Amino acid sequence: xxxxxxxxxxxxxxxxxxxxxxxxxxxxxxxxxxxxxxxxxxxxxxxxxxxxxxxxxxxxxxxxxxxxxxxxxxxxxxxxxxxxxxxxxxxxxxxxxxxxxxxxxxxxxxxxxxxxxxxxxxxxxxxxxxxxxxxxxxxxxxxxxxxxxxxxxxxxxxxxxxxxxxxxxxxxxxxxxxxxxxxxxxxxxxxxxxxxxxxxxxxxxxxxxxxxxxxxxxxxxxxxxxxxxxxxxxxxxxxxxxxxxxxxxxxxxxxxxxxxxxxxxxxxxxxxxxxxxxxxxxxxxxxxxxxxxxxxxxxxxxxxxxxxxxxxxxxxxxxxxxxxxxxxxxxxxxxxxxxxxxxxxxxxxxxxxxxxxxxxxxxxxxxxxxxxxxxxxxxxxxxxxxxxxxxxxxxxxxxxxxxxxxxxxxxxxxxxxxxxxxxxxxxxxxxxxxxxxxxxxxxxxxxxxxxxxxxxxxxxx
Numbered sequence: 001x002x003x004x005x006x007x008x009x010x011x012x013x014x015x016x017x018x019x020x021x022x023x024x025x026x027x028x029x030x031x032x033x034x035x036x037x038x039x040x041x042x043x044x045x046x047x048x049x050x051x052x053x054x055x056x057x058x059x060x061x062x063x064x065x066x067x068x069x070x071x072x073x074x075x076x077x078x079x080x081x082x083x084x085x086x087x088x089x090x091x092x093x094x095x096x097x098x099x100x101x102x103x104x105x106x107x108x109x110x111x112x113x114x115x116x117x118x119x120x121x122x123x124x125x126x127x128x129x130x131x132x133x134x135x136x137x138x139x140x141x142x143x144x145x146x147x148x149x150x151x152x153x154x155x156x157x158x159x160x161x162x163x164x165x166x167x168x169x170x171x172x173x174x175x176x177x178x179x180x181x182x183x184x185x186x187x188x189x190x191x192x193x194x195x196x197x198x199x200x201x202x203x204x205x206x207x208x209x210x211x212x213x214x215x216x217x218x219x220x221x222x223x224x225x226x227x228x229x230x231x232x233x234x235x236x237x238x239x240x241x242x243x244x245x246x247x248x249x250x251x252x253x254x255x256x257x258x259x260x261x262x263x264x265x266x267x268x269x270x271x272x273x274x275x276x277x278x279x280x281x282x283x284x285x286x287x288x289x290x291x292x293x294x295x296x297x298x299x300x301x302x303x304x305x306x307x308x309x310x311x312x313x314x315x316x317x318x319x320x321x322x323x324x325x326x327x328x329x330x331x332x333x334x335x336x337x338x339x340x341x342x343x344x345x346x347x348x349x350x351x352x353x354x355x356x357x358x359x360x361x362x363x364x365x366x367x368x369x370x371x372x373x374x375x376x377x378x379x380x381x382x383x384x385x386x387x388x389x390x391x392x393x394x395x396x397x398x399x400x401x402x403x404x405x406x407x408x409x410x411x412x413x414x415x416x417x418x419x420x421x422x423x424x425x426x427x428x429x430x431x432x433x434x435x436x437x438x439x440x441x442x443x444x445x446x447x448x449x450x451x452x453x454x455x456x457x458x459x460x461x
Contacts, residue, residue, distance in 0.1 A: 131278030
């Protein structure tokens with residue numbers, strides 16, 4: 001099982017804000033398990049905190065702007081992309097102004113400093129959201145579309161189409177997050193010369209320059225107008241007849257602009273709040289549709305807060321029926337776990353196939369067979385017993401007995417033909433023969449029952 005991660009120590013970065021032009025300092029700190037990514041404005045009274053969630057996004061015009069109770073922080077996507085790509089689940093980010101410094105316009109410096117300070121594994125398990133079916137968001141007006149499909153890992157393919165003869169159509173792919181540092185992180189943000197003046201009039205890009213963005217000049221304008229624009233952004237005058245990429249540093253890749261779009265998607269996906277296992281295919285993406293997609297994913301996760309384990313009946317079980325009989329004293333008709341398909345140090349996943357021949361259906365109920373709720377809890381408890389007894393020497397000499405059952409919920413009736421999946425997790429290590437567990441029962445993707453129970457492990461006489 002993958003564990004959550006945080007930083008081993010703190011580090012700070014200094015630079016000017018892309019839109020405000022202010023000199024800013026951003027500091028990244030370790031954070032406790034299950035705290036997620038939070039951003040703190042240390043320049044404001046009370047040092048308010050804004051959670052890095054998609055619902056907090058209030059503006060996507062030229063970057064991602066988060067806001068809570070009128071406290072704003074912008075240009076967060078490059079830092080969030082670096083944290084997400086390197087598997088950092090918990091981090092407190094402190095900034096002394098309304099945006100993060102733009103640095104060189106990429107995520108490379110964030111990645112380098114994270115590696116320098118180091119990454120620490122925590123005890124809590126990493127809570128992935130696994131994509132089980134196609135999810136899609138479209139914007140017919142812009143032609144933008146983001147689709148996510150089931151996949152074993154998180155990967156992205158981006159296709160862009162720009163109104164420019166220099167970068168008319170491009171695509172970029174990241175198949176493994178381990179390649180982010182080399183293939184995506186150094187990709188810089190970009191801007192067309194034709195967009196600079198409107199952005200300045202919108203009170204944006206006050207800190208933009210040739211060192212933190214790719215600048216594309218592809219529609220000729222009068223020399224006087226270009227000189228005026230150069231003066232506004234504090235750069236040398238340029239020949240208005242020479243078009244192309246005009247920043248002093250050459251492109252890092254021919255498709256660097258689309259790689260940066262891919263970087264932005266990762267930063268915006270970090271606002272989902274959970275790492276994802278699935279493949280994103282993005283056509284003409286931007287922060288606006290990225291945020292729509294992230295919000296949709298947040299709603300999807302809330303609908304399936306507890307995800308069913310993946311069950312592939314073609315794979316050999318971790319424990320078959322014979323091994324279960326060695327560990328548990330239960331026999332027909334009370335052995336309620338058929339096999340175990342996954343086993344970790346503090347969790348177990350079991351299976352029961354419910355047939356019409358179950359003896360309890362004879363009287364519960366003859367005209368409408370329904371599995372009794374007490375047996376649903378018993379089945380989850382037996383699965384938990386297998387988790388604990390499997391760690392003992394001579395497990396056949398031990399038995400587990402209920403001490404307490406709490407928070408039982410039945411959400412759906414169980415009938416003949418259902419395949420039950422149980423996931424049972426230890427809430428704390430077993431001490432003095434006492435184990436506390438949380439159990440969930442699924443049919444398909446839906447939770448049908450859950451309970452918390454405490455059991456005592458007792459040596460047989």
